[in-house]
Amino acid sequence: xxxxxxxxxxxxxxxxxxxxxxxxxxxxxxxxxxxxxxxxxxxxxxxxxxxxxxxxxxxxxxxxxxxxxxxxxxxxxxxxxxxxxxxxxxxxxxxxxxxxxxxxxxxxxxxxxxxxxxxxxxxxxxxxxxxxxxxxxxxxxxxxxxxxxxxxxxxxxxxxxxxxxxxxxxxxxxxxxxxxxxxxxxxxxxxxxxxxxxxxxxxxxxxxxxxxxxxxxxxxxxxxxxxxxxxxxxxxxxxxxxxxxxxxxxxxxxxxxxxxxxxxxxxxxxxxxxxxxxxxxxxxxxxxxxxxxxxxxxxxxxxxxxxxxxxxxxxxxxx
Amino acid sequence: xxxxxxxxxxxxxxxxxxxxxxxxxxxxxxxxxxxxxxxxxxxxxxxxxxxxxxxxxxxxxxxxxxxxxxxxxxxxxxxxxxxxxxxxxxxxxxxxxxxxxxxxxxxxxxxxxxxxxxxxxxxxxxxxxxxxxxxxxxxxxxxxxxxxxxxxxxxxxxxxxxxxxxxxxxxxxxxxxxxxxxxxxxxxxxxxxxxxxxxxxxxxxxxxxxxxxxxxxxxxxxxxxxxxxxxxxxxxxxxxxxxxxxxxxxxxxxxxxxxxxxxxxxxxxxxxxxxxxxxxxxxxxxxxxxxxxxxxxxxxxxxxxxxxxxxxxxxxxxxxxxxxxxxxxxxxxxxxx
Numbered sequence: 001x002x003x004x005x006x007x008x009x010x011x012x013x014x015x016x017x018x019x020x021x022x023x024x025x026x027x028x029x030x031x032x033x034x035x036x037x038x039x040x041x042x043x044x045x046x047x048x049x050x051x052x053x054x055x056x057x058x059x060x061x062x063x064x065x066x067x068x069x070x071x072x073x074x075x076x077x078x079x080x081x082x083x084x085x086x087x088x089x090x091x092x093x094x095x096x097x098x099x100x101x102x103x104x105x106x107x108x109x110x111x112x113x114x115x116x117x118x119x120x121x122x123x124x125x126x127x128x129x130x131x132x133x134x135x136x137x138x139x140x141x142x143x144x145x146x147x148x149x150x151x152x153x154x155x156x157x158x159x160x161x162x163x164x165x166x167x168x169x170x171x172x173x174x175x176x177x178x179x180x181x182x183x184x185x186x187x188x189x190x191x192x193x194x195x196x197x198x199x200x201x202x203x204x205x206x207x208x209x210x211x212x213x214x215x216x217x218x219x220x221x222x223x224x225x226x227x228x229x230x231x232x233x234x235x236x237x238x239x240x241x242x243x244x245x246x247x248x249x250x251x252x253x254x255x256x257x258x259x260x261x262x263x264x265x266x267x268x269x270x271x272x273x274x275x276x277x278x279x280x281x282x283x284x285x286x287x288x289x290x291x292x293x294x295x296x297x298x299x300x301x302x303x304x305x306x307x308x309x310x311x312x313x314x315x316x317x318x319x
Numbered sequence: 320x321x322x323x324x325x326x327x328x329x330x331x332x333x334x335x336x337x338x339x340x341x342x343x344x345x346x347x348x349x350x351x352x353x354x355x356x357x358x359x360x361x362x363x364x365x366x367x368x369x370x371x372x373x374x375x376x377x378x379x380x381x382x383x384x385x386x387x388x389x390x391x392x393x394x395x396x397x398x399x400x401x402x403x404x405x406x407x408x409x410x411x412x413x414x415x416x417x418x419x420x421x422x423x424x425x426x427x428x429x430x431x432x433x434x435x436x437x438x439x440x441x442x443x444x445x446x447x448x449x450x451x452x453x454x455x456x457x458x459x460x461x462x463x464x465x466x467x468x469x470x471x472x473x474x475x476x477x478x479x480x481x482x483x484x485x486x487x488x489x490x491x492x493x494x495x496x497x498x499x500x501x502x503x504x505x506x507x508x509x510x511x512x513x514x515x516x517x518x519x520x521x522x523x524x525x526x527x528x529x530x531x532x533x534x535x536x537x538x539x540x541x542x543x544x545x546x547x548x549x550x551x552x553x554x555x556x557x558x559x560x561x562x563x564x565x566x567x568x569x570x571x572x573x574x575x576x577x578x579x580x581x582x583x584x585x586x587x588x589x590x591x592x593x594x595x596x597x598x599x600x601x602x603x604x605x606x607x608x609x610x611x612x613x614x615x616x617x618x619x620x621x622x623x624x625x626x627x628x629x630x631x632x633x634x635x636x637x638x639x640x641x642x643x644x645x646x647x648x649x650x651x652x653x654x655x656x
Contacts, residue, residue: 102554
């Protein structure tokens with residue numbers, strides 16, 4: 001498959017006056033054209049930082065990003081800010097987690113959709129407005145003509161997320177990064193938004209990075225999955241492989257934590273313990289304090305990400 | 320919207336009624352003797368003259384009766400006659416108010432333009448040298464006493480540098496503007512009198528600067544802190560993710576959101592400015608309401624004191640109404656039904 005995005009040895013450090021904390025270490029992955037890659041992890045696993053690094057939206061004063069992020073052959077990290085602005089919203093677009101706060105409260109939705117169109121294309125306001133209206137319709141907003149002139153506070157969370165998606169799709173990006181697009185929505189709206197995204201994926205030929213902590217969305221939506229933990233990839237596999245035969249104890253724990261209708265239990269299963277703080281990583285394998293298979297070796301040595309003959313990668317000594 | 324404005328304006332009548340009672344009560348509660356303040360020593364020794372004086376100005380009647388007479392005349396559009404100047408208070412106000420209005424408009428323009436500009440610079444270059452300098456200036460604006468600042472500015476720019484004339488609205492040897500709006504700058508532009516424009520601008524710069532300095536400091540601080548807060552909002556990240564230039568993110572998305580609380584502060588600053596007016600007009604010999612109020616108060620000129628108080632109350636209400644309307648213009652979430 002032709003590669004659209006290739007991230008190699010990405011390291012992100014958060015720097016403040018007193019110390020430096022590594023939040024992403026040696027992250028490498030690639031994404032093919034029109035492929036959907038899921039990134040799964042608990043809070044603090046570095047999945048959002050990864051996406052913001054690709055967009056170069058991390059505050060440059062406090063975040064140091066190293067490595068290469070090659071997009072369509074150019075390394076985004078070497079671009080000037082001005083060149084990056086031409087990429088953002090145009091070739092790579094992003095949908096954020098919080099539809100309630102991600103839209104400007106004092107601009108009409110229509111104007112906010114027109115903005116990227118006017119920014120990246122040489123078109124008149126009239127043309128941009130027409131296109132924005134079509135985008136609203138495409139994103140399943142009923143009565144789009146009137147909604148166009150409404151402000152975000154006049155809309156529900158689901159509607160606002162549809163507007164966010166319309167903004168992201170405005171310039172037909174080659175890559176769409178969706179950072180937990182349904183987390184803040186209730187379940188029925190979640191399903192609608194996912195349907196919409198699937199639909200759009202069929203119509204527009206684009207690659208998607210879907211960041212989520214919901215394995216249900218992954219199984220439903222993605223081709224391949226990265227399991228992230230403490231800023232590292234723990235397992236990378238196709239969706240089929242991962243759900244049929246999870247290799248890493250962490251992945252197994254995550255899958256077991258899913259409640260099933262067929263299984264009668266009083267308590268939900270959980271992975272014991274908490275994600276360690278970025279400043280206080282345990283020695284050896286980062287997961288060993290929570291791992292039921294942990295041995296002496298896991299406490300001392302860091303396992304490398306091993307590639308298996310069937311193409312999947314795992315970071316565990318047991319494999 | 321129109322109904323909202325009308326309701327607010329009708330509430331103003333009630334407010335003015337209250338203000339008139341307050342002013343009347345307070346100014347008469349102070350142990351004072353208007354006759355002593357206005358008559359000469361020899362006249363004071365003659366009880367007949369004193370009695371005639373008090374009868375002339377209605378000072379011999381009970382307070383409530385004085386109030387009713389005043390209110391009755393006020394409803395007919397007559398604010399009484401000033402004891403000190405001997406002219407109708409209405410005429411005095413008409414003469415002095417344009418000067419004050421002009422000065423406060425210039426002070427507010429100065430405060431808003433410079434305040435917002437330096438607030439934005441301060442926020443964008445947070446903790447850089449330029450921010451430190453601007454923060455020092457804004458803290459000075461808020462904390463320097465205006466009478467002291469006025470004297471320093473005057474002695475430096477008028478005394479040492481001789482850049483500006485030291486007082487008055489215009490050079491009376493060169494110009495004697497009559498008619499028009501009474502706002503000399505606007506009149507000069509309307510009449511195409513460029514010499515007069517230059518002269519009136521030269522006169523207004525320093526008092527406007529001194530008068531607006533406090534409000535400018537308030538606005539700078541408020542703009543800076545609000546803008547910093549707004550810049551960390553999710554929708555700013557969205558704007559950046561669209562590929563917008565940082566300057567456009569600040570001016571197009573962040574600033575207007577940050578300005579909503581600034582409007583409140585600007586309004587408060589304007590009211591504060593009316594209070595500072597007395598000092599500034601006195602020091603810069605600006606023939607406005609501030610000086611008029613000061614002289615009326617020292618001579619216990621009751622009709623004039625009431626007139627000035629009512630005028631300032633109306634100004635407060637109108638300014639607050641304008642601010643509320645402005646809220647609705649900027650923020651659709653608080654548009655009035």
